[in-house]
Amino acid sequence: ALADVYATIDLARLVRKCQPKLYKYLFDLRNKKKVTGMLNLQKQEIVLHVSSRYPATLGCIAPIVPLAQHPRNNNGIIVFDLRHDPAPLLNLTVQEIQDRLFVSKKDLPEGEERIPLKTVHINKCPALAPMATINPQQTEKWLIDPELAAKHADTLRANPALNKKIMQVHEGHDFPATSDPDQNLYGGGFFSDGDRRKMNDLIDMSAKDLSKTRMQFDDPRIPEMLFRYRARNWPQSLSPEEQQQWDRFRKDKLSNPEADSGITLNEYKKQLAEKVMQPETSSHDRAILLELADWPASINL
Template sequence: MVLESCDFTFLFYDYETFGIHPALDKPSQFACIRTDIHFNIIDIPNEFFCFPPIDYFPNPESILITGISPNYVKKYGLNEFEFTDRIHEQFKRPNTCILGYNNIKFDDEFTRNIFYRNFFDPYEWSWKNGNSRWDILNVLRACYALRPKGINWPFRKNSDFPSFKLSDVSKYNNVKHYQAHSAISDVYATLQIAKLLKRRQPRLFNYFFKCRNKKQLLKIIDIKNVKPMIYVSQFFGVLKKNVGFIAPILWHPNNLNILIAFDLTKNFSIFIEYLINIKGTIEDYSQFFKRGIIFIYVNRCPILAPINVIKIKFYESFGIDFKLFRKNLSLIRNRIFLKKKLKVVIGNFVKVQYENIDLQLYSKLLSSSEKNIVKITHNFLKKCSFDIQFPFLTDRMKSLFFRCRARNYPNLLNETEKVIWRKYCNSVMTKEKISTYVDRVSELLKLNSKNFKNVLLLKDLLRYVRNINKKILQA
């Protein structure tokens, strides 16, 4: 293992949620385990639940997957502010590498959004005071593609393609995984998979552990010479073993965390023709991606490696046409004017603007003044001190602050605020929406009529909906 400071720790964590949208859906359960650098557990595991606010209905299918009902978490869980505060206490410890299984794309996005909604800095937890993050699923994909020996690889039913489901990988490698989609069980299983990877492929494991850091990645990215690289990502699909051969082109003009690269299995000549004919601004990148452009977020622990980790004789098995590969590299290196045009076009991209404050995490980064406001306001929220004015709040922070108070501490709203909150709840939880939701749950009841556990969960959900409907009317 790469040497770290003596107080370095890993924090394995996982959420269960009431849906899959990180900004609009809500968490239901959190669990974490802290280990030393050798994966020895050094602290008591943490597990706690979170109940949803009254302006939100859980996804019924998610409840059937996790087995966690909103009535259960209402009885045994915390409101989202207190839930987030507990998580923040775990994450803020210095020199912590925070990791999970598919956490970069899923759990970390939920973390950022609940931190944003509840007046915690949405980003500092992952980099400040020597902290970092990592994702065991991405390392597992790299292991399968580049150095598969030593791991038993499960395959999808009636297929030659591997399964990277945590439950399947655990089963095939004799890892105890008592209950899939239980946060604490998933955390223990992820820890065991990490141990397995480190034991069976130590060089690969240590290399990608070191390169989880943006500073280390920048050392191996050579834009000036357009040095090709290996990029392991689900984006490329199982036919290519999730492996892409890419050429770095330039840094995104509006976000220096984004490396703009080209997929060398595509034809760069076709992209040149498309790029030359672009006039004005673009509203989405779909046509860019279709023609081979790739955005790689270097602050999201991408799996990047030198091209020589795969021998040329094996290129064909990854879908590489070597002649096209060399032709593309030559075109990219010799068409400097195209880089300039690409930079201008991408720089003029029209970003989607959302009216819903819950969706505005990425619309605009927090300014320095807003970061200070977040810290000040958080302290008042923690003390439940709402009987003072907050003239320093920006418009965005005012809306966020009101929703945070109303969702977590509705009993502390004044009479005027209660009227505003009631109107808002009635606008998002209309009779039509409630009726449609009840019909959806009722249909699931019919489909699951022979599954006793699911029937209990769905009936409990209907009781929850009726109670929420009453609360909205009485709010």
């Protein structure tokens, strides 16, 4: 975790050095009043929101409009992704919206989509920007139609009762917590003193000893964390059954859009192919791209 902190700090320094105006703009969004001004529930202006909760294929960006204060979190503003038709939000009942909001996409009935509501936390320095900051080339690339977004926003603003409805949807509900320890490291509480002592012992063990350890832990996250620790650092220490388990995990991460990996293997290949076919790509760069395209096969993916 400490290595992540150092990497984040160095990355922030690099952004400050290379893009000082961008750095200052985002740094100033620590101010909750500034964020609240952009997500004003009276004005309901369209803004751009950058978040990993939007697909990487869409640039992790979306045009949004603020609709309601979160009923249980004073720092939460509920927004709507204006790429989508607001008709289901307007026409469905509170229960029907909950059934299509607080659920994983893979668990939705065939043909149904999640209601595109999200909560922006004004105390977490969200990345927001005016719509004017995006140019026509970017809107085309990220499939953002400003005219359609404005039309959807007008439809939502014309329904003043929607504010109360959205608050009812979120009253007593939240998104299901993830069970993946990689994504839930800070979401499952602190490790017990006993578990921390055992984890310190694990650090000093050899790969051979790690594969044989039968330590029992209080926290259910640790066994899976230990398995992935071994697989990532000493794959040769895995048994045949463990290797199959690791291969399944990797393939799911790279092929399942719901695995929160940022980009799937198919999208990776598609983007490489597009770059290879671009006329301005040099022969040197094309050779590198082709090597990258061969990479999945080299690790049996």
